Amino acid sequence: MKREIINLTWIAIIMILTVSCKKEKDNEGTKAVFSYVTDGYVTNFTNFSTDATTYEWDFGDNSGATSTKKSPQYVYKTKGKYLVSLTAKKGDIVSTFKDTVNILGPNIKIDGDFTDWEHVEYTYVNEDNQGGTLRAVKTFANGKYLNFLLEGTDQMVLDVIVVHMDTDKNPDTGYKIDWLYPVASGTDYKLEGSFTGNWGGLAKHSGNPADGWNGFSSDIASFDETILYSPPKTVEGKKLIEFSIDRSFLGTLNGSLNFCIIENSSSYTERGSIPATGLPDGKYAIYPL
Ligand SMILES: [Ca+2]
Ligand SMILES: [Ca+2]
Numbered sequence: 001m002k003r004e005i006i007n008l009t010w011i012a013i014i015m016i017l018t019v020s021c022k023k024e025k026d027n028e029g030t031k032a033v034f035s036y037v038t039d040g041y042v043t044n045f046t047n048f049s050t051d052a053t054t055y056e057w058d059f060g061d062n063s064g065a066t067s068t069k070k071s072p073q074y075v076y077k078t079k080g081k082y083l084v085s086l087t088a089k090k091g092d093i094v095s096t097f098k099d100t101v102n103i104l105g106p107n108i109k110i111d112g113d114f115t116d117w118e119h120v121e122y123t124y125v126n127e128d129n130q131g132g133t134l135r136a137v138k139t140f141a142n143g144k145y146l147n148f149l150l151e152g153t154d155q156m157v158l159d160v161i162v163v164h165m166d167t168d169k170n171p172d173t174g175y176k177i178d179w180l181y182p183v184a185s186g187t188d189y190k191l192e193g194s195f196t197g198n199w200g201g202l203a204k205h206s207g208n209p210a211d212g213w214n215g216f217s218s219d220i221a222s223f224d225e226t227i228l229y230s231p232p233k234t235v236e237g238k239k240l241i242e243f244s245i246d247r248s249f250l251g252t253l254n255g256s257l258n259f260c261i262i263e264n265s266s267s268y269t270e271r272g273s274i275p276a277t278g279l280p281d282g283k284y285a286i287y288p289l
Contacts, residue, residue, distance in 0.1 A: 032088035032097035034071075040106035041119040045084070047071045052088035052095070060084045060101070075119050078288070079105040108140050108147040110244050112230035117149045117242070124285035126276045133157075133263050133272030135238075141289045145228075145244035150261065152239045152272060158195040158232060159266045165189045166258035166284055167250050174205040175215060180277035181260065181284060189250055190216060193223030195232070195241070197266070202226045202249055221249050258284035 032049045047055060047070045057067040059074045060082035067074070076082065080103055087096045106116050117138055125136040133156040138149040150156075164187040166174060171186035178185065188207070193200015201219025208215060229243035247253060263272040270277065275285050 030088055030090045030093040030095045032086045032095040034084075034086050034097060034099065036084070036099070036101055038101065038103060040116075041076045041079075041103060042073065043076065043101060043103070044073050045071055045086075047086065047088075049086070049088040049095070049097075052090050054089045056087040056089075058085045076103045077121055079103050105140060105142075108142070108145075108242070108244070110147070110228045110230055110242050112233055112242070114149060114233075114235060114240055114242060120149070123287060124275055126274055130276035130279070131272055131274050132270070132276075134261060134274040137261065137274050137285070139287050141247070141287070144247065146247050146250075146287065147242065147244045148261075149240060149242045150274075152232075152241075152263075154234065154239055156232060156239045156241075156263065156272060158241065158263055159197065160194055160264040160268065161192070162262045162264065163191040163245070164260050164262070164284070165191070165250065167253055169256065169258055171258075172209065173207045174209065175213065176209045180262075180273070181275075181282040183281055183283035184258070185260075185284060186258070191223070191226055191245060193227070194266075195229060199223065221246075225249075253289055256289055257287050259287050260284045 030051045032052065034045050034047050036043050036045045045057070049055065055068055055070055057072055059065050061076055065074065082101045082103065083098055084101050085096060085098045087094060106120060108116050120138045120140050122136050123139040126134065133152045134150065135153060136151040140147045164177070164185065166186040167188045171184035173186055173188065175187040175190065176185045188205055189202060190205070191202045200223030202221045203216040203219055206215040226246055226249055227243055229241060232239055232241040261274050262270060265271055275282060
């Protein structure tokens with residue numbers, strides 16, 4: 001009788017082991033899975049795939065960029081949602097996992113530290129020897145601000161700055177500066193002021209090009225109310241300034257807007273411009289929103 005109990009116990013143990021072994025077997029096999037962490041445009045993927053020897057990543061941004069690294073880092077170029085696909089393989093066994101990565105872009109702060117712009121692509125770069133004191137501009141919009149990083153020569157002072165914005169993207173409405181940008185202008189809002197003299201403001205145009213310069217309203221907001229900036233600073237041979245414009249003053253914005261930035265001396269001689277003025281095909285740059 002005792003022996004029988006022992007035998008039954010063994011049978012029970014063997015049965016449990018068999019069941020757990022079978023269970024283990026069900027979980028076996030190649031399975032793709034990943035997680036990710038984003039910091040601005042930089043995304044670090046962590047690969048949790050099981051029983052795989054090779055990996056293929058598609059980052060979903062139509063750039064054709066792929067990777068065969070186990071846990072790659074990828075830097076996106078614009079904000080947006082991207083369907084990322086990881087295919088894990090072991091011999092003929094293939095498993096694919098997809099997840100949507102939401103890229104919000106960098107958290108730009110107007111603080112005189114420009115590392116927040118590191119992975120932001122240039123919006124516009126002047127050709128060599130064009131544009132005077134202004135060389136290049138980066139832009140990044142968030143819900144509240146249009147942020148700019150402006151690069152100039154060591155001669156960039158910004159005594160007087162004029163930012164022309166064609167917010168309705170229609171060159172036939174607003175102020176036209178055909179002699180500077182013959183292909184297209186059409187300023188609906190003009191921000192004009194001084195980073196050194198503490199004056200200026202934002203004006204709105206009537207919309208009728210025939211009204212010319214007189215079509216601008218008196219200031220709807222002061223320079224300081226509209227713009228936030230840090231003092232120009234030279235970093236690695238480039239003179240840089242970052243500033244942001246409060247977009248709540250600019251009416252409805254949709255998709256993008258057109259803009260140019262002009263630096264004048266205090267006696268209103270043009271010192272620099274981006275895009276460069278006076279070119280036969282000159283027109284405003286496009287600010288993506
Ligand atoms: Ca900054
Ligand atoms: Ca316009």
